[in-house]
Amino acid sequence: MVGLGKMGLSHYSMINAHPNAEVVAVCDSNAYLLGVMNRYTGVQTFSDLSKMIAAAELDAVIISTPSVLHASMVRTALEAGLHVFCEKPFSLDPAVSRELTESAQAKGLVTQVGYHYRFVGAFKEVKRLLDLNAIGTVSHVIAEAYGPVVLKPKGGTWRSKKSEGGGSLYDYAAHPIDLINWYLGVPSEARGSVLGHVFSKETDDEVFSTLLWPDSRTAHLSVSWSDPSERKMSTKITVFGSNGRIHADRQECQTYISDASSAPEGYGEGWNARYTTDLTDEVYFYVRGEEYSAQLDAFVKRIEASEVEGQNSFASATGADIVLDMILRDSQRDYADASTAPSAPAVAERQGLFRRRKGV
Amino acid sequence: MDKLLFGDNQFFGVNHMSEEKARAQSIKFQDLDAIISVLDAAYDEGVRTFMCTTHDRVGEIVEHMRQQPERYAEQVFYPCMPYAHKYANAMTEDGMVGAIKRFLPDGGLLDAAFKGGMSVAKKDIEGITTLLIDAEMKMFAGMKTPVIFLQNVVVDLLLGLGFDEAFRIFADHVRSKYNAEPGFITMNLPMLLERLAKVGVKNPVVCSNINKVGFRMSGGGVDAYEEALRTHNFDAIAMSVFASGAIPPREAIEWVSKVPNLKSIVFGASSRANIRNTKELVDEYFGA
Known part of the structure; x- marks a missing residue:
């Protein structure tokens, strides 16, 4: 350890x-x-x-x-x-x-x-349904994560220090990003990324971004670790498809299916709800959620x-690192000059470095 | 110990089935009056033990009852400590040491302990642990607390770490200072019973999930749990009897009434009707 x-x-x-x-x-x-x-x-x-x-x-x-x-x-x-x-x-x-x-x-x-979210029953069910093409062609995903990590300006641990790899981008957004990668593959571009501040001076408390794939699928990412209304981290995924919609959080997976003629077994037309009690396999030992034991x-x-x-x-987790980096660079992009085509990585990199130097 | 104990998850936005339902409950129980009216209903239906987390709002509930000793003459509390999210969030903000310090009445003790570095004195750990227990128990001063529980997150964390000695420290302190029985909530019943026996915690009260579908009965499921109930000396309390609503009430209570050596059931409800229904089912299957 x-x-x-x-x-x-x-x-x-x-x-x-x-x-x-x-x-x-x-x-x-x-x-x-x-x-x-x-x-x-x-x-x-x-x-x-x-x-x-x-x-x-x-x-x-x-x-x-x-x-x-x-x-x-x-x-x-x-x-x-x-x-x-x-x-x-x-x-x-x-x-x-x-x-x-x-x-x-x-x-x-x-x-x-x-x-660990890839070991949560409800999120595994989303993957299974997408692999079975249950909601048709996917056009858009909304991935959210909210929780009460930083609720005041002062914080003492490494999580609030950018130099240590802290911040809500790495700490929170990494999770919904990894789920997006699992469901749709690694996106090719990030646009309109904002790393926002609520309390922290050194690092970000909020992350918002639009992710794009070459085949025109899109995802919205909305993350805040400064949400006092949540008891602990809450992650939600909504997937829109040509034949319905899936909404999942840690506890349940709700699926709307328009045409059920080739729906997965047990699924019918309209809303279908599956709960954690059905979707979760027993683990050898439980401390704080089956998924943590299951991944080990x-x-x-x-x-x-x-x-x-x-x-x-x-190899799989590198995909999340690529998207985290993509969002970080996009957040530093100069949109005042955005009439040009979407940034080639080299351009984004130069601007990113320039911005950081200016900030020092 | 009563056959039926009243839990508090429903008051604090804990629902294992649905985040939407959890939020709806949080809204419903925003006002203390709404919580009190459900607790009054439970009391009047004869469910007079409140098994509750040491949440700040429980402090307000206890204070309300303390003001009306006649109304709540038979009210009993089974405190469950600590309110884990309080510590988890504090740990994220201040680190582990900072978090413990925040909840200790006297930070000096921990500073003194730290100066010792690697040379950890057992009395330091005992001292810190007992001070943390006392801090959590403050809100119950003067009330009946015949059983005091350690929450499952802490029990199971310590269990995995092999920090079994902590269970003995907790049991000894609860017995000597509060004249109460030590209680342990766990999701790993068979393993915990072995370890409690090993460190000499005799006849503990142990609360774990026990339900027909085996929901969160880690370490062997229904068979292993029934075996543990038959072979260990302890007072068993079943929670999640309805598996968060996955099992219909009558079916759930009928099944659990046949589990060997069960002393009690803890359940949550948000209305008088639900409390009454559960009480009637328990009276029917366990005998009034």
């Missing part, structure tokens, strides 16, 4: 409870926390990743550190021949994501990134079966 923050501790608990896995060592920068864990559970503790890898006999690592550290830690783990589960977003630079993906593939290592179980099973490709592999 690398990193014992909010995600790290919950991963630790779930993987340690797995019948075929055991946590033998943990690595964190907080000496007191390491002391507590060692004293009460007997686990070996380290403050340096390389030392841990050298000293402990590991098959795999789970990396849950601030996002900016992911790439170098993943590289260190891959070089040591370890299977890697890394928290999202995978890396902050798509070129690095590609490089690490290739490196893992060359070594035949199993990789996974923590896009999938990781263990893939290692046992040497399945290098699988759900949320580095």
Whole structure:
């Protein structure tokens, strides 16, 4: 286990409870926390990743550190021949994501990134329905995520620091983006992207963007981590098709079908509702939602079966990094001169760099 | 322990079936009066134990009842701590240490503990844990709290980490300071019972999902849970008996009445009619 923050501790608990896995060592920068864990559970503790890898006999690592550290830690783990589960977003630079993906593939290592929504029953049902062409030709998706992470101007953790890979783009928007990629593939362009501020000075609290595909499908992304009305993160997906519409959140999947003549089994004309109680498989151990246990179980099973490709592999998560980067660049684009054709990446890059320099 | 306990999810926008329904309930119970009127209905129907999270609004409910001791003479509370989102959100804002500090009456204790670095003293952890429990219990001062629960998110997190000693610390403190029985809510009943036995927590109260469809009965499903109920000494409370509405009420209660060694059921309802129906079904199948 690398990193014992909010995600790290919950991963630790779930993987340690797995019948075929055991946590033998943990690595964190907080000496007191390491002391507590060692004293009460007997686990070996380290403050340096390389030392841990050298000293402990590991098959795999789970990396849950601030996002900016992911790439170098993943590289260190891959070089040591370890299977890697890394928290999202995978890396902050798509070129690095590609490089690490290739490196893992060359070594035949199993990789996974923590896009847990792909393990939520209702969102899996959306994928199944789209694969079955249940709502016809898809024209548009609305992907939303709202939650109460930053509700005041001052915040002390890495999540509020741009330099650490914080901000609602990487922390929140990454999830609906990954679902969009799963359903429609990676988009070719982002337009009208706004990284908005509600409370944070250093980083973004809101993300809005229009995503486009070459075949004219579109998606709207609407994200805020400064929404006080939500109890916890709430992610919603709406898909519009020529034969109906799907609306899904963590709890349920509602599907409207116009013509049910070739509808999936159990689905009929009009509204169809499926609930989490029907769509969720039992997990080996439950802490905070079946999807978190299920994704770790999938990781263990893939290692046992040497399945290098699988759900949320580095290759798949690189798609999210590409879109995150696309939105970031588009948000820095100068729309005053937008009469020209949509930005070629090189142009966007130059403008992005120019903007950043000006801001320094 | 009463056969039927009243839960509080419906008051705080928790619904395992639908986010829309959760929001509708949040709107309905925006005013404290709306919550009180449902609790009054439960009380008058003879459901007089309120199993509740240590949410700020529960503090307001308790205060209301404290003001009218005659009206609520037989009201009993089973506090469930902590209100996990309070800590989770605080952790996101301030980090783990900052979050714990925020809820401790005296931050100095944690600072002192930190100076020790790796040399962690067990008394520090015990001290911090018991202070956190006391902080959560403040709102119930002077009220009847014969069972005090640790919430499932915390129980199951600790269970996975192998931090079993924390269960003993909790049980000891709850018994000695509040003269109450320690309660544990879990989604992993069989595993928790093994560990509680291992650290010497005897005859605990344990609340877990127990329902006909096996919804969130992690660690083996219905068969493993029935086996655990037959072989361990503990007071079992069933929650999610209706699996968030997936099982019709009569079918759900009839099934759960045949589960061995079950002491009680906790349920939520938003109207007097639902409370009465559930009470009648429980009386019918369990015997009044």
